[in-house]
Structure formats: structure tokens, C-alpha cells
Amino acid sequence: xxxxxxxxxxxxxxxxxxxxxxxxxxxxxxxxxxxxxxxxxxxxxxxxxxxxxxxxxxxxxxxxxxxxxxxxxxxxxxxxxxxxxxxxxxxxxxxxxxxxxxxxxxxxxxxxxxxxxxxxxxxxxxxxxxxxxxxxxxxxxxxxxxxxxxxxxxxxxxxxxxxxxxxxxxxxxxxxxxxxxxxxxxxxxxxxxxxxxxxxxxxxxxxxxxxxxxxxxxxxxxxxxxxxxxxxxxxxxxxxxxxxxxxxxx
Ligand SMILES: [Zn+2]
Numbered sequence: 001x002x003x004x005x006x007x008x009x010x011x012x013x014x015x016x017x018x019x020x021x022x023x024x025x026x027x028x029x030x031x032x033x034x035x036x037x038x039x040x041x042x043x044x045x046x047x048x049x050x051x052x053x054x055x056x057x058x059x060x061x062x063x064x065x066x067x068x069x070x071x072x073x074x075x076x077x078x079x080x081x082x083x084x085x086x087x088x089x090x091x092x093x094x095x096x097x098x099x100x101x102x103x104x105x106x107x108x109x110x111x112x113x114x115x116x117x118x119x120x121x122x123x124x125x126x127x128x129x130x131x132x133x134x135x136x137x138x139x140x141x142x143x144x145x146x147x148x149x150x151x152x153x154x155x156x157x158x159x160x161x162x163x164x165x166x167x168x169x170x171x172x173x174x175x176x177x178x179x180x181x182x183x184x185x186x187x188x189x190x191x192x193x194x195x196x197x198x199x200x201x202x203x204x205x206x207x208x209x210x211x212x213x214x215x216x217x218x219x220x221x222x223x224x225x226x227x228x229x230x231x232x233x234x235x236x237x238x239x240x241x242x243x244x245x246x247x248x249x250x
Pocket of ligand 1: 060061128132168169
């Protein structure tokens with residue numbers, strides 16, 4: 001069983017983008033226990049399903065609390081992870097487009113220096129568009145700038161071109177997927193499921209750890225209650241997407 005796990009912010013607010021520090025610590029203890037192999041995102045995407053349990057860890061938006069709390073805990077357990085950042089907001093806050101969103105805390109994001117430290121510690125720094133725009137709502141030059149321009153900006157700041165990409169809000173369009181496929185080796189969505197035997201590398205599914213934030217939920221990996229939880233959440237998200245057009249603000 002293989003999966004890409006997602007977190008956003010490690011903080012005390014209990015918002016839909018937050019996991020509490022003590023919960024995260026427990027999740028890292030489990031991930032470091034050896035029960036499930038933790039591999040870099042590129043390795044997981046490239047592997048074929050050999051029946052072995054494996055996960056890749058991802059963090060969207062590059063919150064400062066991830067740099068301060070999550071990455072040091074992962075480093076202590078020698079666990080790899082990918083952090084997806086928004087270059088025009090690096091060192092700023094998650095007020096995408098100058099707006100805040102009700103129920104979502106506005107928090108500081110890692111700056112380029114912190115991202116350089118994380119990269120030098122072995123973490124992958126991936127791209128999450130230049131400004132966290134909804135790619136389904138734009139096209140042409142604007143889309144090109146968000147997707148390809150993001151690589152140039154990150155290369156200029158970090159001296160390295162990102163090869164992994166995360167779609168803001170999980171939103172895609174045929175045009176966006178084509179541009180992303182041209183620019184990046186792999187891209188992750190918010191489609192809520194495990195990886196199958198073969199996957200389109202431009203549309204990799206992920207499991208949001210917000211839905212596994214209670215004690216024991218991630219630790220139940222692979223057993224009946226874990227699988228039931230996965231299925232229920234997938235149904236809930238499908239229904240919300242049909243009703244609200246997937247307006248989750250992440
Ligand atoms: Zn995001």
C-alpha cells in the first residue's frame with residue numbers, strides 16, 4: 001500500500017489546515033518506527049507497487065511552523081519530505097491574492113534563508129505556483145507565468161530548479177495539466193486516495209493528514225478502521241466537490 005501524505009500547518013488553531021504539534025509528534029514517531037517505509041516523493045512516484053507499505057511526506061505552502069517544528073522532528077528521524085512553496089509569498093504570509101479566508105489562520109511563511117537551510121538538510125523544495133492562483137481559472141501567459149515562471153524564480157533564489165509541483169486548492173484544467181507536465185517531473189493533487197499500480201505523474205493523489213489527526217488514526221495504517229476512514233473521507237469530499245465545486249481553501 002502506497003500513499004502521499006499531506007500537511008499544511010503545525011499549530012494549535014484546529015483549523016482545516018492545521019495539525020497540533022503534539023499530534024504531529026506522534027505521527028512522526030509512527031513514521032519513524034519502520035512500520036511503513038518513508039521515501040522521497042520522486043522515489044515513491046517512480047516505484048511500482050510491490051506490495052510493500054511506503055509513503056512520501058509533503059507540506060503545502062511552506063509555513064514557518066513547518067520549518068521550526070516539523071522539519072527538525074523529521075530530520076531527527078532521518079525521514080525525507082517535500083515542502084511546496086509559493087515564491088511571491090516566501091517570507092510573507094498565506095494571504096493569497098491579498099485576501100484572508102474565514103476559518104483559515106493567516107500565518108508567517110518560511111523565508112528563502114530557511115528554505116535554503118531545509119534544502120541543505122536534504123528536504124526537497126517543490127513548487128506551488130508563483131502566487132497560489134487557482135490554475136483552473138487562468139490560461140495562456142498567466143498560467144505559463146504561474147507554472148513555468150515559478151521555476152525561474154526558485155532557481156534564482158535557491159540555485160536549483162524544482163522538479164515537483166503541487167496544484168493550489170488541488171484545482172486543475174486540461175491546459176494547466178499540459179503546462180505542468182511540460183515543466184515538472186511530477187505533480188500532486190488533492191485527490192483523496194492511495195496510489196494505484198500505475199499513476200499519471202502529473203496527477204498524483206494524496207491523503208490529507210487533517211483527517212487522521214486524532215490519536216491512533218495514522219497508526220491504524222492498513223487495518224480495517226484505516227481503510228474505512230479513507231473510504232468515508234473520499235465519499236465526503238466527492239459529495240462536497242459536487243455541491244460546492246471543491247471550494248476548499250488550501
Ligand atoms: Zn496551498
